[in-house]
Amino acid sequence: MKRQTKFDSAEQQQHAAGQQTQQQSALEFAAAEELLRYDAEHTAVPGSIAQRLQESTGSLPPPPARSWWRRLFRRGNP
């Protein structure tokens, strides 16, 4: 009887844990954007992009400086 109780208890605990897991996974992706966030975190950016970019920018002149009149305009209009 006690064993049965223990079994019930373990079963109940397992059931409760299962429910909790289900609830957690349901909560985890409650909104579409949360699912997308998870997907984004697990999506690798190919290393080849940085390599290509380095080659592409290396052959270009340095980034253009902001023109003096824009800087002046911005200073007067924060």
Add this chain to the structure above:
Amino acid sequence: MKALVNEPVAEQACLDQAPSGLTPSEFADLYTSHSRAIYYLALRFLGDPQKAEDATHDVFLKAFRKMDQFRGEASWRTWLYRIAINHCRNLQQAWHERHLFSNADDAVWESAAVPDDSPLRVLETRELGERIQKALDGLPAEYRLLLLLVADEELSYEQVGVLTEQSADAVRGKLHRARKAFTVLFRKSA
């Protein structure tokens, strides 16, 4: 849930230098900070890892060339998103005009999962990614873009509104419908 991108950034340092352009090292920081967000947007918007790779390269190259046009009124992330959205839209329009469709094969999708993950995780991530892509592909382009932008916790509804040329209230209203439509399509894709 963590942010879309973990930021190892020196964004404030970049912003301080913005009016006169960035040094190569700062531009590298900019890439490190925002490349995942831009690549993910391109990947799910275009639905093809190879095209997303090309698009991400082109977006950052454009940013490098047009650095003087960054006015410092928006964040770097918003500015880069604007370039990325325009670039992806132009690509899609060009493909539709030529009646080309994405033909990403399985090998290409496999390479999109984080390489450090276990094989099981890679499989799970790949399957999840495919389901997400199917659901997104079934959405109107406007809803797809809204969901992808709102998923980035760095963007406020106001910023999403600016990027999609509508008010923050309109974003909230459409987002509700976009979530519902996505959920239906995602369940169907199981």
